[in-house]
Each structure stands twice: as C-alpha cells, then as structure tokens.
Amino acid sequence: xxxxxxxxxxxxxxxxxxxxxxxxxxxxxxxxxxxxxxxxxxxxxxxxxxxxxxxxxxxxxxxxxxxxxxxxxxxxxxxxxxxxxxxxxxxxxxxxxxxxxxxxxxxxxxxxxxxxxxxxxxxxxxxxxxxxxxxxxxxxxxxxxxxxxxxxxxxxxxxxxxxxxxxxxxxxxxxxxxxxxxxxxxxxxxxxxxxxxxxxxxxxxxxxxxxxxxxxxxxxxxxxxxxxxxxxxxxxxxxxxxxxxxxxxxxxxxxxxxxxxxxxxxxxxxxxx
Amino acid sequence: xxxxxxxxxxxxxxxxxxxxxxxxxxxxxxxxxxxxxxxxxxxxxxxxxxxxxxxxxxxxxxxxxxxxxxxxxxxxxxxxxxxxxxxxxxxxxxxxxxxxxxxxxxxxxxxxxxxxxxxxxxxxxxxxxxxxxxxxxxxxxxxxxxxxxxxxxxxxxxxxxxxxxxxxxxxxxxxxxxxxxxxxxxxxxxxxxxxxxxxxxxxxxxxxxxxxxxxxxxxxxxxxxxxxxxxxxxxxxxxxxxxxxxxxxxxxxxxxxxxxxxxxxxxxxxxxxxxxxxxxxxxxxxxxxxxxxxxxxxxxxxxxxxxxxxx
Amino acid sequence: xxxxxxxxxxxxxxxxxxxxxxxxxxxxxxxxxxxxxxxxxxxxxxxxxxxxxxxxxxxxxxxxxxxxxxxxxxxxxxxxxxxxxxxxxxxxxxxxxxxxxxxxxxxxxxxxxxxxxxxxxxxxxxxxxxxxxxxxxxxxxxxxxxxxxxxxxxxxxxxxxxxxxxxxxxxxxxxxxxxxxxxxxxxxxxxxxxxxxxxxxxxxxxxxxxxxxxxxxxxxxxxxxxxxxxxxxxxxxxxxxxxxxxxxxxxxxxxxxxxxxxxxxxxxxxx
Numbered sequence: 001x002x003x004x005x006x007x008x009x010x011x012x013x014x015x016x017x018x019x020x021x022x023x024x025x026x027x028x029x030x031x032x033x034x035x036x037x038x039x040x041x042x043x044x045x046x047x048x049x050x051x052x053x054x055x056x057x058x059x060x061x062x063x064x065x066x067x068x069x070x071x072x073x074x075x076x077x078x079x080x081x082x083x084x085x086x087x088x089x090x091x092x093x094x095x096x097x098x099x100x101x102x103x104x105x106x107x108x109x110x111x112x113x114x115x116x117x118x119x120x121x122x123x124x125x126x127x128x129x130x131x132x133x134x135x136x137x138x139x140x141x142x143x144x145x146x147x148x149x150x151x152x153x154x155x156x157x158x159x160x161x162x163x164x165x166x167x168x169x170x171x172x173x174x175x176x177x178x179x180x181x182x183x184x185x186x187x188x189x190x191x192x193x194x195x196x197x198x199x200x201x202x203x204x205x206x207x208x209x210x211x212x213x214x215x216x217x218x219x220x221x222x223x224x225x226x227x228x229x230x231x232x233x234x235x236x237x238x239x240x241x242x243x244x245x246x247x248x249x250x251x252x253x254x255x256x257x258x259x260x261x262x263x264x265x266x267x268x269x270x271x272x273x
Numbered sequence: 274x275x276x277x278x279x280x281x282x283x284x285x286x287x288x289x290x291x292x293x294x295x296x297x298x299x300x301x302x303x304x305x306x307x308x309x310x311x312x313x314x315x316x317x318x319x320x321x322x323x324x325x326x327x328x329x330x331x332x333x334x335x336x337x338x339x340x341x342x343x344x345x346x347x348x349x350x351x352x353x354x355x356x357x358x359x360x361x362x363x364x365x366x367x368x369x370x371x372x373x374x375x376x377x378x379x380x381x382x383x384x385x386x387x388x389x390x391x392x393x394x395x396x397x398x399x400x401x402x403x404x405x406x407x408x409x410x411x412x413x414x415x416x417x418x419x420x421x422x423x424x425x426x427x428x429x430x431x432x433x434x435x436x437x438x439x440x441x442x443x444x445x446x447x448x449x450x451x452x453x454x455x456x457x458x459x460x461x462x463x464x465x466x467x468x469x470x471x472x473x474x475x476x477x478x479x480x481x482x483x484x485x486x487x488x489x490x491x492x493x494x495x496x497x498x499x500x501x502x503x504x505x506x507x508x509x510x511x512x513x514x515x516x517x518x519x520x521x522x523x524x525x526x527x528x529x530x531x532x533x534x535x536x537x538x539x540x541x542x543x544x545x546x547x548x549x550x551x552x553x554x555x556x557x558x559x560x561x562x563x564x565x566x567x568x569x570x571x572x573x574x575x576x577x578x579x580x581x582x583x584x
Numbered sequence: 585x586x587x588x589x590x591x592x593x594x595x596x597x598x599x600x601x602x603x604x605x606x607x608x609x610x611x612x613x614x615x616x617x618x619x620x621x622x623x624x625x626x627x628x629x630x631x632x633x634x635x636x637x638x639x640x641x642x643x644x645x646x647x648x649x650x651x652x653x654x655x656x657x658x659x660x661x662x663x664x665x666x667x668x669x670x671x672x673x674x675x676x677x678x679x680x681x682x683x684x685x686x687x688x689x690x691x692x693x694x695x696x697x698x699x700x701x702x703x704x705x706x707x708x709x710x711x712x713x714x715x716x717x718x719x720x721x722x723x724x725x726x727x728x729x730x731x732x733x734x735x736x737x738x739x740x741x742x743x744x745x746x747x748x749x750x751x752x753x754x755x756x757x758x759x760x761x762x763x764x765x766x767x768x769x770x771x772x773x774x775x776x777x778x779x780x781x782x783x784x785x786x787x788x789x790x791x792x793x794x795x796x797x798x799x800x801x802x803x804x805x806x807x808x809x810x811x812x813x814x815x816x817x818x819x820x821x822x823x824x825x826x827x828x829x830x831x832x833x834x835x836x837x838x839x840x841x842x843x844x845x846x847x848x849x850x851x852x853x854x855x
Contacts, residue, residue: 021845056442056445056446057445058441058445075448075450078447078448080446081446082442082445082446084440084442087439087440087443089439090664092491093311093439093490094490094493094494094495094496094498094499095439095494095495095496096494096495099495099496103432103436103439104443106432107432107433107435107436107443107449108432108433108436108444108448108449109432109433110430110431110432110433111428111431111432112432113431113432139494152443155443156443156446159447310664310667313664315664315669315670316617316618316621316669316670318670319670319673323773357838366617366618367612367615367617367784367834370617370618370620370621370776370777371777371780371781371784371830371831371834372831373621373777374774374776374777374780374781374827374831375777375827375828375831377774377777377823377827378774378777378823378825378826378827378828378831379824379827381699381773381821381827382821382824384695384699385695385820385821388695476674476677476678477674479673479674480671480674480678483670483671484671484674487663487667487671491663531682531685532678532681532682532685534678534681535678535681535682537678538675538677538678539675539678541671541674542671542674542675545667545671549663
C-alpha cells in the first residue's frame with residue numbers, strides 16, 4: 001500500500017509527556033521526511049530519550065499525536081528501526097553478531113528461527129552495508145563499542161524500516177569513529193530512502209550531513225534547518241534565558257550567560273595583574 | 274564396569290524412576306535456565322523453588338494433590354513478583370525477596386500446623402531437601418506432560434524472548450509486547466521449577482536451573498548450542514549423581530548412603546568451576562564483567578564504549 | 585511473657601533488630617537481597633555440623649556464614665554475581681543436607697533453626713552474640729562512607745577495580761556475621777526479610793542515610809518485638825511473624841512512596 005503523497009514518515013504534533021509529575025516534553029512538534037537526516041539536539045536530561053521512547057511506544061504521552069506514514073502510531077506499525085545507546089551485550093552472551101542481525105528480521109515472530117537461504121542473504125547484505133563482515137562470527141559481547149554499534153545498526157536496518165531512530169550513538173565514541181558512523185548513516189539514509197532521526201548533545205559532528213535539526217531545551221522544541229534554528233533568538237526563547245550562538249570556523253558553540261558575553265571579557269589590567 | 278556400578282543398580286525400580294524423573298527435570302530446567310541466567314533472573318528462579326515448596330507444604334496440609342500446590346503457588350508467586358516488579362534490577366530483587374520471605378513465612382506456619390495436627394516427623398526435611406528415591410511412579414506421566422508444556426511455551430516464545438532479553442527497546446521497536454513475554458516466561462519458569470521442586474527438592478531445583486545453564490553459556494557461541502549443552506550437563510550431573518548416591522551405600526560398613534542431592538549439586542558446581550577455567554581470559558576489552566552486578570540496572574547494563582585511543 | 589526467663593529473649597531480640605536494621609539499610613542500598621538470603625541458608629550447614637561434632641552452634645553458624653560470603657565474593661568476581669550467589673547457596677545447603685543425615689538431629693531442632701525460636705539463644709551465649717553485634721557495628725561505621733559511595737558508583741556500571749572488590753567482600757562478611765548471630769532467634773530462612781522489609785520502608789520515607797538507618801532500626805525493633813510477643817502467645821514460629829510483618833512494612837513503604845510521589849513529583853523509593 002503506497003503512502004499518501006505528501007505524508008512525512010514521522011509526524012509529531014503537540015506532544016506532552018510527564019514523568020513523575022514533572023513535565024518533560026512540552027508541546028513538541030516536528031516532522032521527518034523520507035531520506036532526511038535529522039538531528040535531535042539537546043543536553044543530557046533535555047528529553048531526547050523520553051521522546052524516542054514515546055515514539056517507540058514505551059512511554060505514554062499525556063496529549064498530542066504521533067503519526068507514522070500518515071497513520072497513528074501503533075504496536076503494529078513495524079516501520080521503525082531502533083539503535084539503543086546501550087544494549088545488554090554481556091561478554092559471555094552466546095550470540096554472534098550475525099545472529100543478532102538476524103533477530104532484526106524476525107525477532108518479533110513466535111517460534112524458533114529457520115535459517116533459509118533468503119534469510120542468510122539478507123543478513124549478509126545488512127552486515128555488508130555497515131562494514132561488519134570481518135567480525136560477523138564473533139561473540140557480539142566481545143566486540144568493541146564501535147563494532148557493536150555497527151552490528152546494532154545492521155540489526156535495525158535489515159527489516160528495511162522507513163524510520164531509523166538512534167539514541168545518542170556518538171556519546172561514547174572517539175572523534176574518528178563518530179565521523180565514520182555519521183557518514184555511514186548518511187549513506188544509508190540516501191541509499192535506502194530511510195528517514196533518520198539521531199539524538200546527540202553535540203551538534204558539530206552532525207553539521208556536515210544534517211538536513212534538519214530539532215533542538216530540545218526546557219522540554220520545548222524548535223525545528224527546521226540549521227540556519228533557521230541555531231540562532232541566538234530562537235535558542236534563547238527555548239531556554240528561557242539569554243544564550244549566545246557563536247560560529248567559529250564553521251563550528252557552532254552555544255554559550256549561556258545572563259547578559260551575553262560582555263561581562264565575561266576581562267580588561268587588559270585584569271589579565272596582566 | 275562392575276567396580277563402578279554397584280549390584281542391583283539397573284534393576285532397582287526407585288533408581289529407574291529417579292533416572293527418568295531426574296533426567297526430565299534436568300532437561301526442562303536447563304532450557305528454562307539458559308534464559309533465566311541471561312535475563313539475570315537467578316534470584317527469581319531460586320525464589321520460585323522456595324515459593325513452590327511452600328505451596329507443596331500447603332497442599333500437604335490441605336490434603337490436595339501436591340502438583341497443584343507446587344505449580345500453582347509458583348505461578349501465583351511469579352505473577353505477584355511481576356506485578357510488584359519494577360524495571361530496575363535492585364527494585365526487582367527487593368520485590369522478589371519480599372515475596373520469597375512471605376512465602377517462607379507461610380511455609381513455616383503450614384509446617385508447624387501440620388506437625389501439630391498430624392504428628393508427622395521429618396516433614397520439614399522431606400519438603401526442603403526432597404527425595405529423588407521416593408517419588409511415586411504414578412506421577413511420572415503428569416510431570417513429563419507438564420514439563421513438555423513448559424518446553425513448548427519456551428519454544429514458542431523463543432525469538433521475542435531472546436530479543437527482549439538482549440534489548441527491551443529493540444524488542445519494543447519491533448512491536449514485541451515485551452512485558453507480556455516476560456510474564457509468560459516467568460510462568461514457564463514457575464512450572465519448570467515447581468515440577469523440579471516437587472520431584473527432586475528445592476535445592477536441586479535451583480542447582481539444575483542455574484548451574485548447567487551458566488556453565489554452557491560460557492562455553493558456547495550460539496544460543497541453540499547453549500540450550501543443548503546445558504541439557505546434556507544437567508542430565509549428566511543428575512545420572513552420575515544418582516549412581517554415586519546408590520554406590521555410596523556400599524562405601525562404608527555403616528551402610529549409610531550419602532544424600533543424592535549432595536552429589537548432583539557438587540557435580541553441577543564442578544561443571545561451573547570448570548567452565549570458568551576455560552574462559553579465563555574472556556573479558557570485554559574495557560574490563561566490563563558479565564551479568565548484573567550488585568545494583569546494576571538490568572536493562573541497559575554495559576555501555577557501548579570503545580577502547581581508549583592507544584590502549 | 586515478661587517473666588525473668590524471657591528477659592534473655594527480649595535482650596537478644598533487641599540486639600538482633602538493631603543489627604538487622606543497620607546492616608539491612610546497606611543490603612537494600614546495594615541491592616544485596618539475594619546474598620542476604622543465601623548467606624544464612626549457607627550458615628545452616630554450620631549448625632548441622634555443630635550438631636554432628638558437638639561444638640557450639642553459634643561457632644558453626646558464623647564459620648559457615650563467612651564461608652558462604654567468601655564463596656559468593658570470589659565466584660562473583662569472575663562470573664555473574666547472581667549465578668555465583670545461587671550456586672554457593674545450593675552447594676552449602678547440599679553439604680548441610682549431608683551433615684543433617686549424619687547427625688541425630690530431631691525434627692523440632694531443625695525446624696527452630698530454620699524458622700526461629702523465641703528462646704533460641706541461651707543466656708550463656710548472650711555475651712558472644714553481643715560481641716558479634718559490636719563487631720558488626722564497628723565494621724559498618726568504618727566502612728560507612730566507602731559503602732555509600734561504591735553503591736552510587738556501581739549505578740553507572742563502571743568497570744570494578746580491586747578496591748571495590750574488597751569493599752564488596754568486606755560487606756559480605758559483615759552480612760555473614762550479622763546473619764550468624766541473628767539466625768537462632770529469627771531462623772535461617774527468614775532473617776533476610778528482616779533485613780529488607782524495614783529498611784525499604786525507611787528509605788521510602790527519607791533519603792537521608794542517617795535518618796533512614798535510625799528509622800530502619802526502629803521498624804525492625806517493632807517487627808521483632810511484636811514477633812516475639814505473638815510467637816509466645818500463639819506458639820506459632822517467630823519467623824512467620826517476621827516474614828509477614830516485613831512484607832507489610834515493604835508494602836506500606838511503597839504505598840507511601842507512590843502517594844507522596846503523586847503529590848510532589850519526587851521519587852524516593854529504592855528502585
């Protein structure tokens with residue numbers, strides 16, 4: 001069944017979520033289209049994980065709507081691929097990387113997996129897409145962080161989802177690995193026409209590939225292109241107090257301060273003395 | 274082989290029943306046990322052995338069939354644990370402990386009332402330590418039938434259970450009703466554990482649930498192989514234990530046999546230690562250990578970290 | 585029930601509750617409910633051995649409790665902690681079963697060891713019990729800050745260093761001593777519930793460690809005193825009342841926590 005022509009893959013409208021009596025997400029609205037790479041930016045505790053869990057259906061929302069491919073979110077949506085920040089990959093878990101990827105295809109079906117040629121081919125293809133062939137037969141809990149993440153991405157994309165959610169994939173990676181993952185994901189977004197929504201607390205690694213950004217602060221969100229959203233006025237309105245957005249050699253810095261930067265500069269005498 | 278197997282072993286009816294029941298319990302426990310260990314639910318598994326034992330002693334008092342007591346209270350206990358249950362390991366263990374404590378308290382009362390009402394002695398020991406050599410052969414078909422049912426449930430839940438064990442959010446993304454799967458698995462655990470506790474006692478039940486599974490997990494790279502190896506180890510420990518217990522009758526002139534539970538548990542323990550030797554160097558690159566440590570959240574344990582540059 | 589021959593029972597009960605309340609606070613904090621259940625079960629083997637070879641049961645309980653603690657600690661270092669606890673537990677129970685078979689232990693004696701006995705501690709043992717209690721308290725006060733800190737650190741799932749291992753081990757041994765001295769009164773199978781119910785309730789009420797410990801001791805005292813009184817009156821086992829009261833304390837704590845959470849938006853129950 002084809003999608004309505006102009007439907008976005010993910011549409012969130014007026015979402016309100018509370019945890020333990022505290023309002024975590026406040027009238028959040030944005031949308032993500034097929035093939036678009038969207039960054040969900042916010043500091044720790046801003047509500048990124050809560051937002052993802054709500055889209056996944058693991059967290060109830062007070063009001064607002066979530067639509068996937070034009071239809072309300074339900075457990076049978078089956079269009080989402082999810083890459084968690086951490087998975088229970090104990091060092092002694094008796095599971096090879098390729099087994100974990102295979103579970104992405106039919107892990108939701110009852111019964112025992114049957115290894116058909118078709119299934120194996122799909123697994124091989126997915127592993128190749130993320131460059132994980134060389135460690136496909138290792139215990140998944142023995143892999144390094146970057147390798148595990150590739151396996152988790154392969155697990156998420158094998159079922160050809162329309163929406164790929166990644167929860168802080170860059171959080172524990174060094175700079176180089178982070179860049180590799182970002183370009184890998186950008187490639188997947190383009191090749192498979194997948195909508196990618198990736199959360200991070202640092203915007204700079206995503207700047208080269210990001211089409212749109214959703215910035216979360218104080219439970220509120222602003223969405224649009226980087227130029228539209230990452231501006232002093234917009235972010236200050238979100239935070240509720242003045243912040244400065246500084247651009248240095250193409251890298252962006254968001255600095256908090258009540259009166260802007262002026263009061264932070266020292267006079268010549270203070271520096272010298 | 275005469276020096277190893279004492280006379281009359283194969284022809285003894287209690288031995289035959291013990292081998293059959295023990296073997297069946299071992300297989301069911303091993304299969305359920307692999308998932309129990311992977312899910313970090315060893316405490317719940319052990320708690321259920323004591324809970325179902327309490328049910329068994331209650332059945333004794335009420336004159337009801339013991340199977341209903343053992344399996345029934347086990348399922349209720351599992352349900353309560355899940356109902357109280359919270360996501361994080363610490364809270365979950367606390368809830369498990371409280372349910373266990375309440376069940377043992379009830380068992381204490383039941384045993385007391387039973388001993389005063391019927392002047393039976395040795396009931397406490399019988400219930401807690403079980404006796405593999407005194408099982409009625411008429412219970413064999415029921416036990417096997419329920420055991421097969423538990424296995425069938427686990428086989429049906431296999432894929433969603435595995436996925437939700439590895440990553441609850443990953444399972445949720447695929448539309449798996451992860452809470453329901455967890456509850457159903459605990460029901461299977463309750464049945465498996467209830468049957469074991471009934472036939473071979475609470476101690477052995479825990480040992481056969483956890484030990485072979487934990488050993489085989491370390492030694493295999495695929496879940497299917499883990500399940501098979503755990504079953505093999507469990508049956509081996511059981512049969513060898515029965516044999517040694519039978520033989521021990523002849524070891525001393527006093528003709529006191531060493532309890533079979535000791536041999537089986539000791540064998541299981543040895544298998545576990547041996548499996549640890551084999552994997553001495555297997556640790557995660559950043560030093561992370563397997564399984565939930567005291568106080569670690571179970572879902573999401575273990576960060577995705579890389580080696581520090583240059584390490 | 586307040587006659588002279590019961591003075592001993594009340595004294596011991598008070599000591600037991602105090603220790604259980606203090607050590608139990610850390611049991612709940614560290615999520616050590618399983619070891620708290622396993623160690624006294626292991627100690628049971630020591631009492632059985634004491635009966636066979638005719639030495640003081642308290643010595644047997646203490647030695648085996650410590651053995652169980654050491655077993656859990658060393659096995660748990662290399663493998664999953666809960667697996668280690670389960671296997672150490674059954675191994676010691678199996679050994680205890682052997683000793684039981686060797687001895688002439690009568691049913692009532694076994695029963696009271698497992699489920700508690702109002703007159704479980706004779707007056708000659710009062711001094712050793714008090715001594716063990718003092719050792720426990722001293723150890724807890726020395727380990728106080730490291731225990732609190734390491735519980736927070738393990739939340740983050742960090743790789744455990746050697747120092748953390750020694751703290752874990754030290755705590756397990758304190759737990760062993762605490763359970764050994766409390767088993768004769770409350771029973772091997774139910775002493776652990778005294779160490780989780782009251783402290784959980786206390787922590788539901790307050791997050792401040794000092795106050796929580798005091799409250800934990802208070803609730804434990806109430807639990808044990810009422811258990812002794814009710815057991816004396818009804819002849820039902822002490823352990824039964826302890827187990828049921830602890831469960832009630834836990835339930836009260838959770839309900840209180842839910843109620844106050846819906847009012848203020850804060851979460852204080854240990855979970």
